[in-house]
Each structure stands twice: as structure tokens, then as C-alpha cells.
Amino acid sequence: MAKKKTGNYSKRKAESKQQLEEEIASLSKRVVEEAPACGYAPPLNQTMAFRALPISEKTLQGLEACKTPYTTMTAIQNACIPHALAGRDILGAARTGSGKTLAFVVPVLECLFRHRFTPADGPGAAILSPTRELAVQIFQVLKAAGKFHTFSVGLLIGGKKDFHEEQQHVATTNIFIATPGRLLQHLEQTPYFEMSELKILVLDEADRILDMGFRDQLVRILSYLPDGPRQTLLFSATQTTDVSDLATLSLRKPEYLGVHDKEKTSTPDSLQQSYVVVPLEHKLNAIYSFIKTHLRCKTIIFMASCAQVRHAWELFCSLQPGVPVMAIHGKLVQHKRTQIYFDFLQRPRAVLFATDIAARGLDFPNVDWVVQADAPEDRNMYIHRAGRTARYRNGGKSLLILTPKEEEKGFIEMLQAKNSAPVPIKKVSINPTKTVVVTQRAASLVAANVDLQRLAKKAYQSYVSCIHLMPSKEVFSVQDLNLDSFSESLGLSSTPDLKFLKDKTQDREERREKKNVNRKLQRLKEQIKAEKLAKRLAKEGKTAPETERGVDSDSEESGDELLVSKKEQNWTDPEKLNDQSISVKLSEVNQERKPKRIRIDGTNAPNKHFKFNESGEAEDIKGLISVAPEESIQKSKEDLETAATEYMRKIRERVVSNFEKDKAEEKERIRNKHKKRKLKEKAEKGDLVAENGMATLATLDDDASVESDDSETKLARAMSNTDAQPSSDSSDDEGDFRAQEDFALSIIRGSA
Numbered sequence: 061m062a063k064k065k066t067g068n069y070s071k072r073k074a075e076s077k078q079q080l081e082e083e084i085a086s087l088s089k090r091v092v093e094e095a096p097a098c099g100y101a102p103p104l105n106q107t108m109a110f111r112a113l114p115i116s117e118k119t120l121q122g123l124e125a126c127k128t129p130y131t132t133m134t135a136i137q138n139a140c141i142p143h144a145l146a147g148r149d150i151l152g153a154a155r156t157g158s159g160k161t162l163a164f165v166v167p168v169l170e171c172l173f174r175h176r177f178t179p180a181d182g183p184g185a186a187i188l189s190p191t192r193e194l195a196v197q198i199f200q201v202l203k204a205a206g207k208f209h210t211f212s213v214g215l216l217i218g219g220k221k222d223f224h225e226e227q228q229h230v231a232t233t234n235i236f237i238a239t240p241g242r243l244l245q246h247l248e249q250t251p252y253f254e255m256s257e258l259k260i261l262v263l264d265e266a267d268r269i270l271d272m273g274f275r276d277q278l279v280r281i282l283s284y285l286p287d288g289p290r291q292t293l294l295f296s297a298t299q300t301t302d303v304s305d306l307a308t309l310s311l312r313k314p315e316y317l318g319v320h321d322k323e324k325t326s327t328p329d330s331l332q333q334s335y336v337v338v339p340l341e342h343k344l345n346a347i348y349s350f351i352k353t354h355l356r357c358k359t360i361i362f363m364a365s366c367a368q369v370r371h372a373w374e375l376f377c378s379l380q381p382g383v384p385v386m387a388i389h390g391k392l393v394q395h396k397r398t399q400i401y402f403d404f405l406q407r408p409r410a411v412l413f414a415t416d417i418a419a420r421g422l423d424f425p426n427v428d429w430v431v432q433a434d435a436p437e438d439r440n441m442y443i444h445r446a447g448r449t450a451r452y453r454n455g456g457k458s459l460l461i462l463t464p465k466e467e468e469k470g471f472i473e474m475l476q477a478k479n480s481a482p483v484p485i486k487k488v489s490i491n492p493t494k495t496v497v498v499t500q501r502a503a504s505l506v507a508a509n510v511d512l513q514r515l516a517k518k519a520y521q522s523y524v525s526c527i528h529l530m531p532s533k534e535v536f537s538v539q540d541l542n543l544d545s546f547s548e549s550l551g552l553s554s555t556p557d558l559k560f561l562k563d564k565t566q567d568r569e570e571r572r573e574k575k576n577v578n579r580k581l582q583r584l585k586e587q588i589k590a591e592k593l594a595k596r597l598a599k600e601g602k603t604a605p606e607t608e609r610g611v612d613s614d615s616e617e618s619g620d621e622l623l624v625s626k627k628e629q630n631w632t633d634p635e636k637l638n639d640q641s642i643s644v645k646l647s648e649v650n651q652e653r654k655p656k657r658i659r660i661d662g663t664n665a666p667n668k669h670f671k672f673n674e675s676g677e678a679e680d681i682k683g684l685i686s687v688a689p690e691e692s693i694q695k696s697k698e699d700l701e702t703a704a705t706e707y708m709r710k711i712r713e714r715v716v717s718n719f720e721k722d723k724a725e726e727k728e729r730i731r732n733k734h735k736k737r738k739l740k741e742k743a744e745k746g747d748l749v750a751e752n753g754m755a756t757l758a759t760l761d762d763d764a765s766v767e768s769d770d771s772e773t774k775l776a777r778a779m780s781n782t783d784a785q786p787s788s789d790s791s792d793d794e795g796d797f798r799a800q801e802d803f804a805l806s807i808i809r810g811s812a
């Protein structure tokens with residue numbers, strides 16, 4: 061009986077093997093026969109089914125079993141997949157949200173399928189992403205589309221957690237989705253891990269991976285890849301065609317497929333774009349007014365730095381606008397970042413404050429609005445940020461907030477690149493009747509909360525620093541900023557110091573350079589520390605520990621009435637602005653929930669309003685106003701203005717009187733922080749001495765740009781049954797520094 065069972069099993073296995081071989085043979089033949097001529101690009105409006113392609117049944121079933129079944133190809137998929145199946149190198153460019161992910165996921169699956177890869181064959185494909193969140197997203201698409209294949213897939217996205225565990229599995233992983241730093245770390249540190257059989261390399265957001273932040277890491281990764289034929293696919297909405305970039309990758313006669321190059325615009329047709337001009341000191345008012353008038357929307361608000369996002373989130377949570385407010389930036393601990401990413405993904409309406417870690421590639425469904433509260437550094441960043449809405453066939457709106465100087469100095473002209481299609485953006489104005497001024501409330505909150513005060517100060521400093529470091533000197537200049545009013549608008553009682561501005565000898569480039577080198581020195585230190593720790597733990601047979609780093613309901617306003625083309629908010633006339641703020645407080649804006657009243661003493665305790673008559677009896681102010689003559693209304697308005705001035709005076713007094721106390725608290729906080737750090741270092745030093753100063757090479761975190769962070773990593777094995785962890789990152793590198801780094805490491809290892 062058992063013999064019969066074994067016999068049946070062997071028979072079935074032989075049959076399925078034969079079927080597989082037949083399918084591969086037939087597909088290989090079709091791929092050659094149906095390959096488009098080199099240089100061929102199909103018409104943009106041609107619709108083709110995935111079933112018409114020479115691809116495996118397993119991939120087709122996977123595509124059809126996705127949450128939204130994929131049956132018909134998008135333009136970029138139709139253009140790229142046939143060339144990619146034929147083994148050609150590709151430079152794919154298409155507008156944001158046009159389906160570039162599947163345009164490389166399908167060829168990756170098919171390439172490994174036709175090469176008969178199994179986990180025993182090790183790495184066959186690597187997909188590089190500049191951010192951790194994007195890597196997670198690609199991983200999910202690959203997991204869904206490759207559901208019926210049996211390849212093993214690994215998500216390598218940086219951080220120290222699980223590195224040791226990952227090391228056990230990388231050699232039997234077929235497809236990596238990785239951030240460059242983490243992949244490099246494995247290539248350099250994991251024994252017996254090599255990629256000599258790699259068949260296909262993909263760079264998503266290729267222009268980002270090829271820029272200075274990642275280039276050095278990429279070059280080092282490439283040195284581990286086979287010299288022989290390797291297929292390379294590059295994708296981005298803002299594709300590079302720079303010859304030196306392509307030379308870095310040694311592309312073989314790449315097919316350039318820019319499917320939207322001949323279109324009238326560089327951005328999706330369904331994306332409505334506008335910009336408003338708002339003085340820097342009124343930006344928070346404009347953002348708050350926007351949120352209040354779009355309570356039923358899902359909105360992403362981009363800001364220039366982590367500190368600004370942290371400050372805005374903290375402040376807006378306290379202001380309770382009536383919609384869930386979230387924030388994502390590189391300084392968040394990884395599990396929090398993961399949680400926020402998935403939370404925002406699922407919410408039908410919410411506001412997400414974000415840095416540029418969320419600007420590229422992320423496919424949050426149903427985002428109605430993207431607000432660029434701080435101007436992006438360049439055209440490409442503008443396109444990627446705005447592209448978080450209006451994805452695939454959906455509509456979406458984007459609003460850019462510019463300061464008067466940024467507009468005057470030609471930011472909008474900068475968006476229109478010479479050799480690319482225009483970015484259609486129209487100017488709108490803020491409707492004065494829909495504006496809510498929150499400056500005083502912000503000041504009150506900052507005065508009452510020392511943490512918020514610290515955040516406001518950091519937000520101020522980091523914003524000015526970002527402007528100082530902007531690549532376009534023609535448009536951005538710190539000299540154009542009214543620093544005192546900006547600081548005041550953040551609720552700060554005095555304008556914080558900006559050391560870098562005083563140092564006139566250092567120009568912007570030097571500072572940028574210095575910032576990078578310092579960051580690298582920091583990284584080197586961390587690397588050495590982690591190297592030692594990992595070695596010690598390896599000795600003890602342990603894995604490295606995770607790095608420790610750390611609605612109120614409201615009615616909705618009438619949507620886009622805030623943004624108008626005629627009525628203009630007069631931000632520059634303080635008198636008018638005060639009038640407006642008062643009129644708003646008197647409920648001209650039709651909100652069910654009135655703005656919170658704040659008492660003259662700066663507290664939020666509920667008010668009771670009485671007016672005393674001549675005989676000294678208290679009367680209800682509401683009743684009084686309803687019967688009072690015109691002069692009396694005028695008088696109460698004047699009273700309100702006097703009250704507002706008085707209020708500001710009290711706030712100022714309170715801040716001054718609390719100054720010493722806050723200063724002492726802050727000192728104590730910093731002292732404790734240093735104490736903790738020293739204790740920790742001491743403890744570590746003790747450990748390291750105990751192991752005779754031996755060191756192990758440690759984490760090279762992916763880090764590009766302003767962001768820095770730590771995070772956990774998950775290695776997901778086999779297409780099913782894996783949990784994904786997002787995150788992001790970035791870095792910058794120079795040859796000199798690399799030499800110093802190598803030298804330092806060689807000293808530690810005793811090889812110098």
C-alpha cells in the first residue's frame with residue numbers, strides 16, 4: 061500500500077516537473093518570438109491584457125487574485141514588460157501613480173521562473189528602494205503577485221534588530237527588496253553570502269538611488285554583483301538620463317521608455333494643482349484654516365524637517381481641529397513609524413504631517429489633498445510629493461504654500477523645466493472669511509508647555525537651516541525671512557539663536573559638507589560601537605538587541621471655499637488681520653464647534669461672560685449685545701481688541717516669569733540626558749574592556765538627506781506568511797571620508 065502511495069507521489073512529481081519544463085520551454089520560445097523590436101514603444105492608449113503576455117500561469121493567477129484584480133496593463137506596464145521579458149535593460153519613466161511597481165515585479169518573477177530558481181539557488185534578484193516604507197510596499201505587491209510561486213523573498217531595510225537572524229537566511233533568499241545600506245551591510249558582513257548568481261537588479265526611484273546620497277553604497281553593491289550578463293531595470297517618475305549615472309550601472313543598450321514624455325504635462329491629468337502665497341509668519345494659520353475647512357478629507361502635509369513635523373503634530377493635536385492628526389518622520393522609533401504608516405493607510409479621513417520620507421513611491425489609497433506647506437527643494441521633489449494623490453485613475457488635489465519672496469524669486473518658473481512637459485499650477489488665494497487665526501492660541505499653548513516650547517524652538521531653527529541649505533540660492537535665502545515674526549508666530553517669546561548664521565566665514569556649501577561629515581563621523585562611531593557589541597553577542601551566542609531610540613468631534617467646513625481665485629486674505633495688513641480674527645471668533649465662519657475661548661490669564665478654563673450695569677449687577681453679555689445699540693457693539697468690539705492686547709501682554713509676562721523655571725527644568729533635563737548617556741557609555745566601555753577591545757563590523761544604516769533614524773528589520777521568508785515592517789532612511793558619502801573610515805576601522809581591527 062505504502063509502496064503504491066510513494067509510486068503515485070513520484071508519478072505526480074514527475075508529471076508536474078514535466079509540465080513545468082513544458083511551460084518554461086513554451087514561454088522561452090514565445091518571449092523570443094513576441095519580443096518587440098528594440099526602441100519600440102506602443103501607443104499610449106493601447107490596452108493590453110496581462111494574459112496576452114508570455115508570462116507564467118502562476119504570475120497570472122497571482123495578479124488576478126490580488127485585492128484589486130490586475131487584468132489589463134497600464135501604459136508603463138504595456139511598454140516595459142515585453143522588453144524586460146526579452147532580457148533587455150530598461151529605463152522606465154512614467155508619471156506618479158501609473159503602475160511602475162508591477163512593471164518590474166512581473167519581469168522579476170518571470171526571470172526567476174524561467175531560470176528555475178528555488179530557495180537552494182540563493183539570490184537571483186534584488187530590488188533597491190531609497191526608503192524603508194517604499195521597500196515594504198514593494199514587498200507587499202511582490203508577495204501578492206507572486207503568491208503562487210515558491211521563491212523565498214527577503215525584506216532588508218536597515219536597523220540593527222534581527223540582523224543576526226537575517227544572516228541565517230540571506231543565503232537561501234531568492235529575491236531581496238532592500239534599502240542600499242542594509243544590503244551592503246550583508247554583502248560586507250555576512251559570511252558565505254554572495255550574489256554571484258544575480259540575474260536581475262531593479263532600482264526603484266532610480267534617480268534618488270543614483271544621486272549623491274546613495275551613489276557610494278550603490279557602487280560598492282555593484283562590486284559584489286556578477287561581471288557576466290545581468291539585467292538592470294531603472295524606474296522613476298523623474299527618470300535620470302545622465303550618462304554618468306548609466307555608466308555607473310554599466311547598462312547594456314538600455315531601452316528608454318518614457319511613456320508620458322509626449323504628454324502636455326509632467327503630472328497626472330487628474331491632479332489639480334494650485335499654490336497660495338502666505339507670509340511665513342501666517343503659515344500655521346493657513347494650515348489650520350485648511351484643515352478646518354477639509355475635515356472630511358484625507359490629507360498629507362509635507363514639511364521641510366523632522367522638527368517641524370514634530371512641532372506641527374504636537375501643536376495641532378492640542379488645537380483639536382476635529383480630524384485625526386498623525387505625523388511620520390525619520391526620528392520616530394520604528395514600531396511607531398510602522399504603526400502610523402498602516403494606520404494612515406486604512407483611515408478614510410485624517411491629516412498626516414510628513415517629511416520627504418513619504419514623498420516618493422508610497423501608494424496611500426484615496427488621499428484627497430497633498431499640501432506642501434514648505435516649498436520642496438526642487439521640481440522633482442515637488443512632482444513626487446504632489447503625486448501622493450491622483451493615483452492610477454483617481455483624482456486628487458495639491459496645494460503648494462509659497463512665501464511672497466519664494467514666488468517673487470521664481471519658484472513657479474523653477475517648476476517648469478526646459479526639456480520637460482510643464483507642471484500646470486494655478487494661483488489661488490485664501491478666502492478671508494474662512495481664515496482662522498490661531499497665533500494667540502499657539503502662543504498660549506507654547507507658554508504653558510515646556511516641551512512644546514522646545515519643539516517650537518527646534519522647528520524654528522531647523523526651518524531656517526533648511527532654507528540655508530536649499531540647493532537653489534536664487535529662490536531661497538535666509539535674508540528674505542522675517543525671523544522675529546516667524547519665531548513669534550511659533551509662540552516663542554524671543555527669537556532663538558542661529559549660530560550658523562553668525563559664522564559668516566562658512567558658506568552654504570561648506571556647511572552642507574560639514575554637516576555630512578559630522579553625520580558620517582557619528583555613523584562611524586556607531587558602527588564601531590555596534591561592531592564591538594555584535595562581536596561580543598556573537599561570542600555569547602545572542603542576537604543584537606533592538607536599538608533604543610527612541611478627536612474631539614467637529615463639524616466640517618464647506619471644503620474648497622477656503623481657496624478662491626479672487627477674494628484675497630490680506631496677510632500683510634495687521635489691522636485687517638486682527639479684524640478678521642475677531643470676526644472669526646464672533647462666528648462668521650459657520651462652524652458648529654466654535655474656536656476655543658482662552659481666558660485673559662492664558663488658561664483654558666471655561667469662561668463665563670458677564671457685563672456689569674451701572675448699579676453693579678451682572679448681566680448676560682449675549683442678551684446685552686442682542687439689544688444693544690450700534691455704539692455699544694462698537695464698544696464691545698473695542699473691548700475685545702483691548703482684551704486681545706491685554707491677553708498678549710499677560711502671555712508675555714507669564715513667559716517671562718516662567719522663564720527661569722523653564723530654564724532650570726530644561727537644564728535639569730539635559731543634565732539627566734547626559735548622565736544617562738555617560739552611564740550607558742561607561743557600562744558599554746566596561747563590556748568592551750572585558751572582551752579585550754575586540755571589534756566587529758556593525759550597521760551601515762541607509763541614510764540619505766535630512767532624515768536619520770534607526771529601525772528594525774524583518775527578513776520575510778517564502779512569499780506567504782511574512783510580516784512587513786516599513787521605514788525609511790538616507791545618507792551621503794565622500795571618497796575622503798571613506799578613506800578615513802576604512803583607516804579607522806583597520807586600526808580597530810588591528811590590521812593597520
Ligand SMILES: Nc1ncnc2c1ncn2[C@@H]1O[C@H](COP(=O)(O)OP(=O)(O)OP(=O)(O)O)[C@@H](O)[C@H]1O
Nearest residue numbers: 130132133134156157158159160161297421423452
Ligand atoms: N494594471 C493595473 N490595473 C489596475 N490598477 C493598477 C494596475 N497597475 C497598478 N495599479 C494601481 O495603481 C496604483 C499606483 O501604482 P504604483 O504604486 O505602482 O505607481 P507608481 O507609478 O510606482 O507611482 P510612484 O511614481 O508614485 O512611485 C496602485 O494602487 C496600483 O494598485
